[in-house]
Amino acid sequence: MASPLPSKSDALYIGLMSGTSLDGVDAVLFDGQAVLGHVHAPFPPALRDELLALNAPGANELHRAALAANGIARSYADVTAQLLEATGHRREDITALGAHGQTVRHRPDGFDGYTTQLLNGALLAEQAGIDVVCDLRSRDVAAGGQGAPLVPAFHRAFFGVADRDVAALNLGGIANLSLLFTDGSTGGFDTGPANCLMDGWIARHRGLAFDADGAWAATGQVLPELLTVLLAESFFALAPPKSTGRDLFHLDWLDARLSPGQAPEDVQATLLELTARSAAEALKAQMPGATSLIACGGGARNGRLMQRLAELLPGVAITSSAELGLPVDQVEAAAFAWLAQCFKEKRPGNLPAVTGAAGLRILGALYPS
Template sequence: MASRPTDLSLYVGLMSGTSLDGTDGVVFDAASLAVIGHVHAPFPAALREELLALNTPGPNELHRAALAANAVARSYADVVAQLLEATGRRRDEIAAIGAHGQTVRHQPGGFEGYTSQLLNGALLAEQSGIDVVCDLRSRDVAAGGQGAPLVPAFHRAVFSTEGQDAAVLNLGGISNLSLLFADGRTGGFDCGPANCLMDGWIARHQGRAYDADGAWAATGRVSPALLATLLAEPFFALAPPKSTGRDLFHLGWLQTRLVPGLAPQDVQATLLELSARCVADALHTHMPGARQVIACGGGALNGRLMQRLSDLLPGVAVQSSAARGLPVDQVEAAAFAWLAQCFKEKRPGNLPAVTGAAGLRRLGCLYPA
């Protein structure tokens, strides 16, 4: 058998986030920090519903979670095959796959902390024929960290602006900020809900997966009373390091805080305002000198949300990551390809100043091809 090259620079990154809209996959050239191919594949409806259900306690969870992890692996393997075909690459040209898995529980904190991303890494390695690096958050949590966000170091590598404080904002199901200070310091933390509550609310009332461009929210009026109640959530006042997810921000959380008599579109307008406010408030507190926000994730395609961010951040240029050469739906997948490179090169992937971990750690586990 021919030996495998040891100087490969191509990695595959696979990301399925808390929005549950499916998998984004990229072929990433680690030498040039460039994406050379991208595929998006929605989850089958039954898998999406099961993954959403597994975010909360239910019957027979161990069995259901194992089956869902297998289904995620098969879905990921299909994306890898599509990527190789689209880019004309062979599997032996890929150094490794960096695969995030699907988060269903995120409870960091102390020795009892944990984070759970469903993915059968062994099955993905078996089906793809490529080394798989996955379970990328657990080691940081084991070291006392939040396990999130893991992307700030990657954001500095691709988006830092010399001589200027800049922030990278990921608007997925949850929003998170990477703070790229002009003096070289890097910070980051989760801000709160970005799309998860808006998506859930429009699905409940209109049967749609998301509010395209914030059009439904635009027909409603923000309720100051509801907004104040939502912003009173203690998470928003916590100092970093901090992370969150659907464990906290879900429709049940919203339901207990609803103000009687509001029209559904007014709730949607208020949820959009919440998504914008929790980011703007965080930026005012932790990087008041920011002059640029580079937005990525599905929420960056929501024109109304982007406009509200601009309104709440006067003097700050709010732009899409596409303007910096990396489309909004490719950034996180590229970050996990980069984290796979860190693992393969035996380099740490976390930033203790961001996650609160006890120190630098090599992140992930390897399932060889």
């Protein structure tokens, strides 16, 4: 079982999240039960470009990764200062920061099993003047787990109800499902790409960071042959526990599956369909009795994507996490604030049924202020 949401107290935590979409940093102020403030800040363009490049092998990686980790720490410290100013708090008011770092490699199944999130936690503690809890995935991997997804434990505590099966779908760069069963059991896994391929494709062809509301995808037609080829990727057939990232789903992966003459807008429509279809089929396979789906993450703002999910899941009521008091771009940051609270209170933050770890573990490493 996940650690439940504790009672509201005077303890305040900050959660910092930068995800696979690389759209920047979300920071939230969290009191154990609710978000009290939120700030978003984009990465400096040069840092974003370097983080994207570091997802693939390249020259002088150790040096570049160390500099990028410093850059992330400074970006995190800046957005923390903005959040404190916006909420009228001092750093002395905060018990700890839960900081995710930036995932650049995620290979829990191959080699000796590892996951890499770039962040200089010591530098962040030095600059923010607040205790930092980071490196939140590696203990689960050390215990034989995937190290991801970690948000299902928070979803269980925040969204779980006693009278029906509920699913939560996070649509970030990668899509992941949390399955919150009536009996108290919880499942969760990555379903495949969400925004990472769509964002990369529109950036290449139209110079835009993302396809607002799925408007460009809506001008194209789904290419059935391409969709079949994309869905043939072995990851989609794997049984949970499973997790993925840009190690697998990137534009080179897509390019290798394209055929000459395919219109860019049709490819975008097909990528949107890939996201919707893979998530919907995973939900039907793993929680056939689902009647409620809570959507969060940046993809929940993509009207065309949400429309396709509704069409593919006609018996499921789809709502936004915002309707439950947690805006879609704040959920993951709140989850990492909650994980910092779990660490401070010596409570486990993982779910072995989700990640495949050998047991419950306290997640994270502490850099005192």
